[in-house]
Structure formats: C-alpha cells, structure tokens
Ligand SMILES: Nc1ncnc2c1ncn2[C@@H]1O[C@H](COP(=O)(O)OP(=O)(O)OP(=O)(O)O)[C@@H](O)[C@H]1O
C-alpha cells in the first residue's frame with residue numbers, strides 16, 4: 001500500500017522537546033533507565049565516602065575491572081537469555097569446565113596458549129549447542145536443562161582436572177586477564193596511550209550521538225532538548241576521561257576492558273539492530289504472536305543458548321587468565337551474579353524486556369558494592385545479605401513502577 | 410424519576426501523554442440497563458475501570474456517588490464489596506480450574522477451620538448457574554466450555570458476590586448470535602427479577618437497541634449525550650451520529666474498483682486432526698479458492714473450525730497436518746511454516762489480538778514491523794529509522810489513535826490494537842490476506858475504515874479471505890461466501906444468491922454419510 005508521511009520540517013519545535021519536557025520524560029517514562037544510572041552513581045558516592053576515597057583510586061578501579069570482567073561478560077549473555085524468557089543456571093559450571101579443558105591442554109600438555117583460548121571458547125559453544133538443542137528442539141524448559149547442565153558440567157570439570165587445581169598458565173595466556181596496553185606512546189608519569197584511546201572513543205561516541213540525533217530529527221522523532229543533550233554528552237565525556245586518567249596513572253589500559261567494550265558494543269547492536277535481537281524480544285514478549293509473525297522460534301532459542309555458551313567460554317578464558325590456572329570449584333555462583341546483574345539492570349522476570357547496557361550497569365552496581373564492602377572489611381555473610389536486598393529492592397522498584405504507570409494520573 | 414444508583418461527576422483521567430477522560434458525566438438509574446457507546450479509544454473501558462477501582466481513588470479527578478454515598482474505591486475488592494462488579498473485555502477465568510472453583514475464586518466459601526467446603530460450594534455453584542440458565546457440572550474445568558458459556562459463568566461469578574451494579578465490557582464480542590441473545594435476555598431477566606442494574610459497553614448497536622433503557626455516548630474522552638432508548642428517535646443511526654459526530658450513510662463502503670481476475674489462491678482437500686486427540690478430525694477435506702481482486706468469506710458457527718482451518722493452512726500453526734495441497738496462481742506451494750507463508754505472500758491476521766496477535770509489552774513500532782522485518786533489513790541490520798518512518802506512516806494511514814508509535818501496544822484500546830495487527834500484515838505486501846474476525850470489538854466508524862481497507866486490498870488485485878461470525882458483515886463485503894460446518898465446507902454462494910437464511914442452512918448442515926466424528930471442535 002502506498003502511504004504518505006506527514007512531512008514536518010526537520011528540527012521544528014514539534015520534534016525537539018522542551019527542556020522541561022525532557023527532564024520530565026527522564027523521570028516518568030524513562031524512570032527505570034535513569035533510575036538505574038542514578039542508583040549506580042549514588043552507590044559509587046556512598047562507597048567512596050565509606051571507604052574514604054579508596055574506591056575511586058586508580059589502583060582500585062583497575063582492580064574492579066579485572067575482577068568483575070567475567071561477570072559482566074556473563075551478564076551480557078544472561079540478559080539476552082532472560083529477555084527471551086529463559087534462564088541459565090549452568091554458566092558457573094561452564095566457565096569452570098571450559099577453563100579446565102583449556103588448562104589441561106596448555107598447562108598439562110604444553111600446547112600453545114592460543115590453542116587453550118580457542119579450546120575454551122569451543123567448549124563453551126559446544127555446551128551452548130547442547131543446551132540449545134534440549135531447550136529449542138526437545139522443548140525442555142531452560143530452567144531444567146541448565147539445572148542439569150550445572151550439575152553435569154561441574155562434574156565434567158572435576159573429571160577433566162582429576163580433582164586437582166592446575167597452574168600456572170604461560171605469561172601470554174595470563175596477559176589476557178591481567179595484562180595492560182601501555183607505554184606505547186610513553187608519557188611523563190602517566191600513560192599517554194590510554195588517554196589517547198579513550199579520547200578517540202569519546203570522540204566516536206559524541207560523533208555517533210550527533211548522527212543519531214540528526215537522523216532522529218529528520219525522521220521526525222522526538223529528541224531531547226539541545227542543551228540537555230549537550231549536558232549529557234559533556235557529562236559522559238567527563239566521566240570517561242576521568243576514568244581514563246585514573247587508569248593512565250595506574251597501569252594503563254586493561255586488556256579485559258578492551259574485550260569488554262567490544263562485546264558491549266557488538267551485543268548492543270545485536271540486540272537493538274539485528275533481526276535476531278528483535279526476535280529475542282518478540283518471543284519473550286509473546287511467544288504465540290511471534291510464531292504467528294514468522295519468527296523461527298526454535299532457531300532463535302537455539303541461538304540464545306548457543307550465544308550464552310560462547311560467552312561462558314569467553315568468561316572461562318578471562319577467569320582462567322586472571323586466576324592463572326584452573327580449579328575444580330571455579331565459577332561457583334557466577335550464574336547468580338549474572339542473573340542478579342540482569343534483573344538489577346531492568347530485565348523483566350517474565351521476559352521480553354531488558355537491555356545489554358542495563359545488565360552491564362547492574363553488574364557494575366554489584367561489583368562496586370562487593371568491592372566497597374570488601375574494602376571496608378565487611379564480613380562475607382553481611383555482603384551477601386546486602387547484595388540480596390539490593391536485588392530484591394531493584395525488582396520491587398520495577399514492579400511498583402509498572403503498577404504506578406498503569407494507574408498514573 | 411427513579412433515583413440514580415450511580416453518578417459520576419466530571420471524571421478526568423490522564424495517562425502519560427494521553428487524556429483518556431475529560432470531565433465525563435454519567436448517571437445511571439436504579440434498575441435500568443445502561444449502554445455506553447463510543448468509538449475505539451473513546452475511553453469507555455477506562456471509565457469503567459475508574460468506577461470499579463482498577464484505577465484507585467486518587468489516580469483520577471472527579472467524584473463518584475454510588476447508592477447515595479461518595480465512593481472512593483482503592484481496589485476492585487472494595488468496589489465489589491460495595492456491590493459493583495465488572496466483567497472485563499477479556500475473560501478472566503482460569504481454564505484449568507473447575508466451574509465452581511472459578512465462581513468462588515477470591516471469594517471462597519469457607520466452612521469449619523477456614524477450609525473450603527466443596528460440597529457447599531458446588532451446590533451453590535449449581536444454583537448460581539441455574540440463575541444464568543446454565544446446566545453444567547460444577548466440577549468441569551472451565552476451559553472445556555465454549556466462550557458463550559464462559560461468559561455466563563463470569564456473570565454467575567458476579568452474582569455470587571451480591572452484585573447490585575453489574576458492568577459488562579463488550580460481553581458479546583466473542584459470542585455467536587444465539588449465545589449473545591441468551592446473554593442479553595439474561596440481563597433483562599436480572600433487571601426485572603432481581604432489580605440488578607447493568608452497564609453494558611458494546612459496539613453491536615442492534616444489541617444496544619434491543620436491551621438498553623438508556624444510552625450514554627462518549628467521544629474522545631467526553632460525554633456527548635445520553636439517549637432515552639424508549640424514544641423512537643433513538644435508533645442505531647442516531648447513536649452512530651453521536652459516536653462519530655456525523656451521519657454515516659452506509660455501514661459498508663460500495664464495492665467499487667474490484668476486478669475479479671484469475672484464481673490466486675486455492676486450498677484443496679485439506680484435512681487436519683486435533684493437536685492432542687490424534688483421531689479427532691477437526692478439518693475434513695476442505696477446499697476453497699479465492700481469485701485475484703476477490704473478497705471471499707468463510708461463514709460458520711462457533712466451533713465449526715474456521716480459525717482451525719485458517720491456522721492450519723497458515724504455517725501449520727494449528728493441529729496435526731493430515732493431507733491437502735495449497736496452490737498459488739495454479740502452482741503448488743508449501744505452507745509448512747509461517748516464514749514460508751510470508752515468503753509466499755500469505756498473511757493471516759489472528760482472531761485473538763491479545764493472545765496471538767501482538768507483543769503487548771513492546772511498542773507499536775516494533776509490532777508493525779514484526780512480520781515484514783525482512784523489508785527493513787540489509788546485511789542483517791535493521792534500518793531503525795526507516796522502521797520508525799514506516800510505523801508513523803501506518804499510524805496515519807490506518808488512523809491509529811495514539812500520541813506516538815513508541816507507546817506500548819498494550820496501552821491501546823481494542824480497536825486500535827486491531828489496526829496495528831492489520832498494519833503489520835499489510836506491511837508484508839502479502840497478496841493473499843486472511844482476516845480472522847477483523848472487526849471484532851471495533852466501533853462502527855472504524856469498521857467502515859477496515860472495510861475500506863479490505864476494498865482497497867481487493868482493488869489492488871489481492872485476494873482477501875474474511876472469516877466472520879457476523880453474517881451481515883460477510884454479506885456487505887464479500888463477493889463469494891463459503892460455509893463451514895463441523896469442519897467441512899458445506900457449500901459456497903455467490904453474493905447475489907447469498908442471504909442469511911441460505912447461509913444459515915448450509916452452516917448447520919450435519920454430515921450425511923458418516924456419523925458426526927468431528928463434533929464441533931471447540932478450539933484446542
Ligand atoms: N494504561 C494506559 N496507558 C496509556 N494509555 C492508555 C492506557 N489505557 C488506555 N489508554 C488510552 O486511553 C484511551 C481510552 O482507552 P479505552 O481502553 O478506555 O478505550 P475504549 O473506549 O474502551 O476503546 P475500545 O472500544 O477499543 O475498547 C485510548 O487512547 C488508550 O490508548
């Protein structure tokens with residue numbers, strides 16, 4: 001059929017919101033999104049005080065990145081699983097298993113480090129395919145399939161490692177997890193290279209933001225008022241450059257941060273701009289409607305699980321590199337951290353809703369809290385109670401919000 | 410003048426970006442049947458949700474006076490306690506629970522020690538069912554009953570709560586004519602025998618004419634007028650004028666510009682078995698065809714297998730495939746999956762939008778692009794700007810009432826949701842379009858718009874198949890009508906030979922040769 005768009009002139013007042021409207025939108029329609037950012041900032045400030053500034057030293061920020069990268073990688077996969085209406089309880093065991101295979105090849109059998117890396121990722125993919133097969137084609141709920149997987153792959157880890165830990169990895173392997181890019185451009189007491197990389201990234205970010213805004217305006221879509229838009233960009237740029245300053249003054253740019261950034265960009269695009277991503281939201285939102293709209297549900301489910309396996313393999317490499325070896329008990333409870341990160345980041349328990357960036361922020365909230373509490377010297381038991389409460393409150397906030405949105409005046 | 414059981418004064422209710430109600434006034438006399446009419450999205454359901462505490466006191470402006478007292482309900486429980494019971498647009502029964510369990514859900518008859526006394530409950534359930542003219546075993550799971558009976562169970566449930574004001578939101582939308590008639594008569598009986606006041610929302614104006622004592626018309630969130638239905642002036646045309654604000658000359662647009670051409674689509678000897686009872690035949694050797702530029706209707710009673718036929722053809726989304734072939738332009742094609750159907754230019758807009766048609770938690774934009782997403786994709790990437798543009802174009806072309814296509818589909822009124830479903834399928838550029846109950850729950854004005862769209866599709870040389878339980882609709886839009894009874898095609902009539910009596914006769918034709926193995930397949 002032929003339809004004609006109502007042509008408005010680009011940049012007219014109708015598509016650009018007033019400042020007031022933008023702020024209001026941030027607090028009403030986008031409350032959940034802005035809420036999680038605000039919560040994150042609040043938690044950072046709180047723990048900066050409680051730790052008397054230690055939280056935000058270059059040393060500690062570097063540490064947080066190294067220590068939680070694998071949880072963040074898992075959270076990316078997990079939020080996609082959750083959007084699709086599933087859950088994956090096996091990721092901790094898969095991290096351990098893929099790391100174990102890798103360690104046996106490299107440490108025991110003396111294979112080159114890259115064989116170990118590929119093997120770990122390969123194991124992750126195979127496990128993903130295995131679980132995907134049961135979930136998608138046999139129709140076993142993911143909860144059950146991955147509960148079984150959690151047991152099976154933990155068992156497989158013990159078998160592979162013959163109940164003992166293996167270490168150390170060759171330096172190249174370990175460098176993936178604990179290495180840095182620095183010194184390439186020298187620098188008087190701080191690493192110029194790190195600063196340059198970050199500056200390029202910020203410039204690219206600002207460029208794409210402007211392009212998106214221009215596109216949105218030309219398609220007559222509502223955009224935030226210009227001053228607010230600028231304020232947002234400046235704020236993001238400032239925070240990121242400050243972070244780079246911290247890193248540059250410490251050991252430079254962590255390799256895991258590069259890997260993580262690439263994954264976040266790729267998966268943000270996958271979820272928002274590809275048919276696969278769209279299909280994941282569709283089947284999580286209404287399975288029958290998706291089927292009747294031509295979504296190949298089985299293959300999408302298979303893809304979701306396969307991808308989770310792949311990312312668990314990647315996390316397995318990062319964790320192995322960081323801990324410089326493989327332990328039979330590695331990765332215990334990682335799945336719970338990843339699930340918690342997704343839900344804190346705004347994923348809906350019933351599926352169909354969630355964002356990769358949300359899960360990352362959710363993961364950072366968990367990371368900041370855990371690290372902060374460790375710095376203060378709180379007991380592990382207390383840490384768990386606090387983390388549990390935060391998860392509960394985050395979801396409760398969501399539920400409350402939804403109810404309010406329905407009944408709002 | 411009799412006293413008013415309910416007065417609603419200047420009710421205003423806004424959602425983010427939408428003013429759903431503005432200074433609405435409603436007065437309902439004790440013991441009357443009061444109809445509320447209005448276009449899709451006019452605010453009818455919202456008004457009833459305000460009244461029944463779904464939107465609690467404080468989330469709207471205005472004043473409600475019920476039985477002389479100001480009402481400030483904070484929840485449905487509170488309004489029910491006061492005697493206001495609402496039966497929502499979508500049935501809210503739990504299919505796996507029994508009739509009695511459903512009737513007393515949330516209102517359990519407790520005996521000693523606070524345990525439920527099931528004997529007592531079942532006996533009372535029988536009594537309540539009797540009041541609504543049902544004779545079912547109280548221990549039957551509700552899911553096994555037809556929609557018509559389920560609707561009556563909803564009313565029995567309401568009666569169990571000592572209702573004095575019964576609100577029915579489009580109660581007959583999913584019912585066939587005889588079930589509807591039964592329900593309307595029941596409303597009259599409840600009024601005359603028990604003095605129960607009812608408020609009924611409906612888009613079926615003939616029903617309103619039949620049952621209502623008074624009609625209030627709402628347009629764009631405002632009360633337009635209240636008509637006394639005993640006044641002979643208050644006929645259907647009068648109501649339509651109030652609803653749409655102008656005269657609507659015809660209910661159906663003229664079938665101009667149609668040129669019926671070659672055969673475009675044909676289904677031959679199609680047989681399908683029940684998904685869980687493999688030896689039950691639901692569709693038995695059905696054949697039908699539709700030509701380019703032609704609109705073909707499929708008429709059948711509830712349970713005849715209309716939806717089952719369509720869904721089994723459309724990507725085998727229903728039942729177990731038995732046998733049969735599908736042809737397009739004379740060449741055999743396969744329709745084994747929905748994707749294959751879309752590729753072959755076949756579209757099927759489902760009957761139940763909420764359950765099968767839309768992703769309610771996603772926005773309108775994504776719903777519109779869902780089936781035709783390949784058109785927006787290059788190298789695997791979706792052009793999201795283009796997607797937005799497409800959605801906005803359809804919003805304008807289909808007159809979808811919403812401030813923005815970024816609104817969630819679940820926030821739309823029923824009729825507008827249907828337009829989103831239609832937009833989705835029109836965007837796939839299909840040339841065989843199967844529409845299952847395309848105007849269920851849709852107001853007269855929007856119906857006219859949808860008929861116009863159907864006309865347009867036909868005049869573009871597409872083949873349209875309409876499944877509908879409203880015979881006038883089929884007679885008003887189709888060129889040819891097939892009848893389906895007990896899973897078999899029992900005949901076809903060209904439009905100039907078709908009339909309700911002739912169709913009805915074919916629609917009720919029992920099978921002659923074999924005994925009725927495929928007794929009315931009531932859904933799944
Ligand atoms: N929860 C909500 N959030 C936002 N907008 C809403 C919400 N509920 C309803 N609306 C909007 O309020 C208006 C009135 O909706 P309502 O459901 O009352 O219409 P209706 O008269 O019952 O229509 P129909 O005949 O199609 O059922 C519509 O524009 C609808 O989009």
Ligand SMILES: [Mg+2]
Nearest residue numbers: 453454498823
């Ligand atoms: Mg309604």
